[in-house]
Amino acid sequence: MQTDPQLSILLAEVLRLQRWAGGEVISADRIFGLLHGFESVLSQEATSVGISREIQDRVEDLIEDVELGHQSAEGYQIKQWLLREDIDETVAGHVIKLCMLQGRFPQGVAKLTAPNSHFCGLSTLDASELQWLGTIHFMELVDCTEETHKSLHACFAATVPRIGEVITPENGSAMRVVDVEWVVMTQGREEGMRQSVLVPHVYLECEAETGA
Secondary structure, three states, rough: OOOOOHHHHHHHHHHHHHHHHOOOOOHHHHHHHOOOHHHHHHHHHHHHOOOOHHHHHHHHHHHHHHOOOOOOOOHHHHHHHHHOOOOOOOHHHHHHHHHHHHHHHHHHHHOOOOOOOHHHHOOOOHHHHHHHHHOOEEEEEEOOOHHHOOEEEEEEEEOHHHHEEEEOOOOOEEEEEEEEEEEEEEEEOOOOOOEEEEEEEEEEEHHHHHHH
8 A cells, every 4th residue: 555654644743643632532542553654553543534436426316316216215125225325334334424504405414413313423523524613722611600519511622712712602601610620531541552641620609799
């Protein structure tokens, strides 16, 4: 397998950033293998993410047939179609998701992702959409009011809020930042590759309690 080593290193660095931002979802061995150009890891990477144009066209033909009413969207019928065409369900799901994000075959996609359908799980956002938010910081919001006992709420944001700024939850009262603390946390314990990272803890109080 011929692969540009620079592309392999670039992918490794991107995955390293994703691991830093999202925890240990991406394995350290995958990053290490790409970083050092292991052919076995590169082959596995190509197999796991590669979707040919031919496969994409065949799945899109299925979506169009469902949209036009030529193919049933019933789960058993879809599963039989996939088996007959020798197309992996995960690959088909990726093609459906791409069409959903591109706004193509909206009625067919809606039928295939309806509640209780074979691909109903695609109707909700997953972790991959987080990658489209641009540069983000992972942080913990700490509610300092007595009733909540300083419960933590993990979230992502473009920047770390500064003291005095106001954060308004989707449901609830506006909160003012009263302190920001950087906490050292360790990743990679299970893999024997301990790495310390700084995670901002943003302390909040209701505006009424801060006297604002």
